Amino acid sequence: MAEDASTPDKGWPLRTWVLAALGALLALAIQQIDTRLGSDPAWRDRLAPGLGFLLGVGGVAFGLIWERGRLAFAVSAALVAGVIAAGTFLWSGMPGEARLGPDWYLTCGLLASALTLVLFQAMQDGEGATVPSRSFAGLRERLGVLRYPAVHGHLWSNALLLGAGALFAALVLGIAHLLAEMFWLVRLGFLRDLLRESAFTAALVGAGFGAALGLLRDRGPIIAALRRVTMLVLRVLAPVLAVGIFLFLGALPFTGLAPLWETGGTTPIMLTGAMLALFLVNAVVGDAPEDESRSVVLSASAAALGLFLLPMVGIAAFSSGLRIHQHGLSPDRLWALTFIIVASVAAIAYAVAILGARGWFGRLRRTNLHLVFLLAGLGLLLSTPLLSFDRIATSHQLARLANGRVSPADFDYRALWFRFGQPGRAAIEKLATGSSDETVRNLAGETRKLTDPWQDGPAERAVRAGHALDERLTILPAPVPLDERLRARLVRFDACGDVGDCLLHHVPGEDFAVVVAYPARSCAGCTPSVRLIWTVNGVWSDASQYLAEGDVAQAMAARIRTGDVVIRPVVRRQLFIGGEAVGETLPMAGNVPGKPDAP
Structure with a gap:
């Protein structure tokens, strides 16, 4: 008879051994896919990583959801989670492919996979449902019996299990390397040789991670207790954040909103603050009525944080709107707009729940359950090419x-x-x-x-090398027109850069120039630097030679202003073997001891 998932397992050693073996096999398969298919252009960008994510995410999902007697349900849920994650690569390609910055498509795909798995786990718990546990029969009935404690509990338990499993796998790998070095002390190098093989390392890490999931899931009450303790510790931060946000919002009438728009980071800062506020509100609310905080201070802080979501999201929306009006749409701004819409929905829902009649903790938990469905569906939609x-x-x-x-x-x-x-x-x-x-x-x-x-x-x-450069450039020994290539070379970071005065010694026709870059006046403690730049086949090279900085650069700049700047040929002695120079320059024959050698 299947054990009810709502009660913790009393120990299932078979699951630990199966997950360890499965983890080793899946990790080895992913390594082989990357090695054998990742070098093929037809597979590298989409199919290979997609298959790897199908196996990886699906395997992790299976390890998190598999219960005694419910193999079919676990395999089905793991396939759904893996297909969602793999589909992101099939639709969008590798992270960063022709796109700079965070890959939000992949983030949304993983978010949809994680939340879908949590909903499957809560469905499996059933909490009084009489429909079969080993199939998807009665799916509608199961959705009707989803409870917030199960959803929220699995969400946190999964995060703790994954973190602990990764730590255990890292510890296993570290012990393996330690043993390899110990064996090497007695001239036994077999373990060292094995650890040099990526296939063996992958299988070892996968086995360690799978075994950790099995061992930890057999100790469900410990994970549940750890989750509750984490919530109890985190909820004490709610008053701190509430006071901080209150002071910030209270200062706005006196400082004005103009400083917010000058930073360029208002939207991400406000959204991050809103996310943290929402997180701490739920730490105070708890999973169930018995977990609710009884402290008036914590309850008031949670209510304040929930209400502060509206002005914070409003500031983020206005800031993002200004940027779109000034510079038009970009993928990053569209993502920011999407996050603002989701945050606005959450802020309004939280305000309605908090400002209603008594018992807003319960209403907030029901609101969170609805938001989980919204985020899972939206994450799945945004990971597809339907909204490019x-x-x-x-x-x-x-x-x-x-x-x-x-x-x-x-x-x-x-x-x-x-x-x-x-x-x-x-x-x-x-x-x-x-x-x-x-x-x-x-x-x-x-x-x-x-x-x-x-x-x-x-x-x-063109802009930087135009009038902006002329206003801060001094040309010696005499002002001369500069060609566009030299001007473009001067505004690079290792020459005149973007700001600060610049001294250039250059004579038309010569294949070199000396640049003295002075720091901006606002840069306290910064010092000038001197560099040499030159041409290669008539084109100004991207390379440069550092000459001096600080006081030495100041003294060198004074000599440069006198015009005594010249490049001279030098003679050197060096060993040649087979026509190739070897070693360092040797002193010239007949050098007087105590005097410097010729370069």
Whole structure:
């Protein structure tokens, strides 16, 4: 007879051994996929990582949900979680593929997998349901008996189990390396050799992780107690955060909102604060009525934090709206807008629950249960290509360029190339070959040559190397016009940079220049630096040679101003073997002891 999932297991050694073996096999399979298929371009970007995530996420989900006598249900739930995570790669590709910054598609896919698994775990608990536990029969009835304590409890238990399992696997690997070194002391190197094999390491880590899940799940009451203790400890932070947010909001009438828009980080800061506030509110509310805090201070703090969500989300929404109005849509701003919408729904729901009649703790728990369904569905939707933020943002930016809201010179071609995914890259290719505007064609064509997202785009280089450079540049021994390539070289970080005065010694026709870069006046403690730059085959090289900084640079700059700057050929002695120079430069023959050697 199957043991009811709502009661903890009294020990199931078989599950521990099965999960250890399964963990080793799945980890080995993932390693082989990465080794054998990851080198094939047809598999590398999507199919190989997708298959790896199907096995990895599915295996972890199986280890978290498998109960005695409920194998079919566990396998089905694990397949659903694994398919959701794997689908993210099949739809979106590898993280960072043609897209700079956090990969929110992958985040949403993993979130949907995690929340779906939690709902399956709560369904499996049943809490009084009479439908069969070994199949999906009566799914509608099971959804009707979902209880917040089960959902919230599994969410926290899964996080604790995964963290403890990862720590145990790391400990197993560390012990293996220690034993390998101990055996090596007596000239037994077999374990060292095994640990050099990635296949053996993967199987060892997988076995350790699987065994940890089995062992810890056999001690469910300990995990439940640890979860409750964690909540009890965290809830004492609610008054601290409530007072801090109250002081912040109370200061706004006196400081004004203008400083918020100058930082550029208002939206993520407000959303992070709102997330932390929501987290601490639920620490006070607890899983069930018996877990609720009886402290008036903690209850009042939780209510205040729940109500503070509205103004914080409002500030984030206004800040994000300003950025969109000024610079148009981008994938990052669309993601921020999505997070703001979700946060707004949560803030309104929390305010309604808190401001209602007595018993708002219970209403808040019911609200959280509904939010879990919302987040699981939204995460699944956003992990698919049905809502392609890259495509939407690219179309909006091209429309702004076409209708003249942004000039060709001010358009951010580099962002489209690196931050808008494949649609952005396709748009740059199209602009470079088919735009009717010559400026757009030239700037888009230059953008296609960029290989590093931190390189200046052609439009940025033109602005920085124009009047902005002239205003802070002194040319010696006499002011002369500078060609565009030298100007573009000077605004790099290892020459004049972006800010601060700059001294350049350059004579037209010479293949080198000496640059003295002075720090911005606002940089306390910063010192000038001197560097040498040169040309290679008539083109200014990206390389530079550091010469001096600080007081030495000041003294060198004074000599540079006198015009005594020249490059001279030198003679050196060095050993050659087989026509190749070997070793360091040797002293010149006949050097007087105590005097410096020739370079």
